[in-house]
Amino acid sequence: MVAPGGRIAPEVGQETLALAASLYPNGEVQIHFDPQCFVSQGHFAGDDETRINAFVAAANDPSFDAVWFGRGGYGAVRMAEKAIARLRPAAGGKTYLGYSDMGALLGALYKAGIGKPVHGPMPGDMKREGGAAAVARSLAYLVGGDASALEPSRDGDAPRLAYNMAVLSSVLGSPLEPPMGGHVLMLEEVGEYMYRTDRYLFHITSAASVRSVAGIRLGRVSAVPANDPDFGLIDEEVMIHWCERAGIPYLGRADIGHDIENKIVPFGRS
């Protein structure tokens, strides 16, 4: 467990270990929290170099099967490019699991063809009411590949990507932008005014690379602050507006979001 963005509260670490012990009493899963997860340096769980080092050490350690990110926050774009440049072959055999800000790192790993990047719940979700169910979902996927943990929509056998809108917007045109041609792109958002979601979707759907996707699915857009006056359109109307203007097929909803129902989306073909 490493935290490329914000730090993890110590009780989140303890609760995650207790959950894993109760669900897998025979030691099927062993979780190691790198001490970096609990470091605090301004906004981040340690400075850039500290976060890079912790991620690189975990990814390059052949004794780990997966690198599970502790939580999102913000910080992945500051460390992803430098960290990926330091990965060795042992990093290629792993699953990398997280979402939200971690999308910037997951997409860069996907672009580099390193391991199996996966969108899904993180220990930080323990903070949500009923969050243990979300954390248990990722554990079930990591330990046994639980198919019921997967986001259920199917669009032929198109490869898939899942992103927070603000995070995808911030990596477009950067070295962290993932290959998107022919993919189903799932997008979710949290805590943004609807006018900002509208602006992010203008930006995202205007990119030539995004216009090469097979289609877009809309995850949940939650905790939207009240607009005064009301924005006038709801999330799906905004999404359909921009998909139509961009000539991108809108494929319907996706079962992802910043909530305890957030499902697993392996990047690419699962």
Next chain:
Amino acid sequence: MVAPGGRIAPEVGQETLALAASLYPNGEVQIHFDPQCFVSQGHFAGDDETRINAFVAAANDPSFDAVWFGRGGYGAVRMAEKAIARLRPAAGGKTYLGYSDMGALLGALYKAGIGKPVHGPMPGDMKREGGAAAVARSLAYLVGGDASALEPSRDGDAPRLAYNMAVLSSVLGSPLEPPMGGHVLMLEEVGEYMYRTDRYLFHITSAASVRSVAGIRLGRVSAVPANDPDFGLIDEEVMIHWCERAGIPYLGRADIGHDIENKIVPFGRS
């Protein structure tokens, strides 16, 4: 006067006309507020078609010397591309003046080589304490080309651009992105958490097109909400970090921002 984003409060219109009448009592300036400025449709000063029509009518009317935008808000990206496609030769002889969200439209006009796009105060600035001074600055520039209204930094005779960071981030890679090669790019921000400013600057300085600028100047980054814990870096440290990583010369401060000191920056060579 048109409002491609949010509506103008009626008293702002009245105060602007009164200010112009007191500063130019011999009728040197005549301001026409299109009724669209005061319309309200959800978040916007009228729906997209209404805002497009008002802008196109003003721009194509040869009896106007300038199109002064009433305020920012949000909405220019929804109308800019369609509006510009409808401009006729009379639009080419005008000055277009505004900032903030209007940057999306100004940059698109600049890309299309239409008229003279200019960053500067708008009637909406009347709402600020002492805002009449800012509005008077734009009037002085529009009426007599007042040189003291201009942003004072000089970097050889490099052409210049001025943008809000969130707005520039949202147009990168879109049809509204301006040509930036060899330009001095001035960037300001308001009301954003410092981690968001950091993310916007990652995005902006990662773009190949931005990496072709002559350099970046930092305007004011104001009304930053408190980060908990403190972000750990101030605005200029963040800017220097990303400029260094991107190999972009950082040229120092620019006298622009969401405040009454906001100076005039004609796009290109003034």
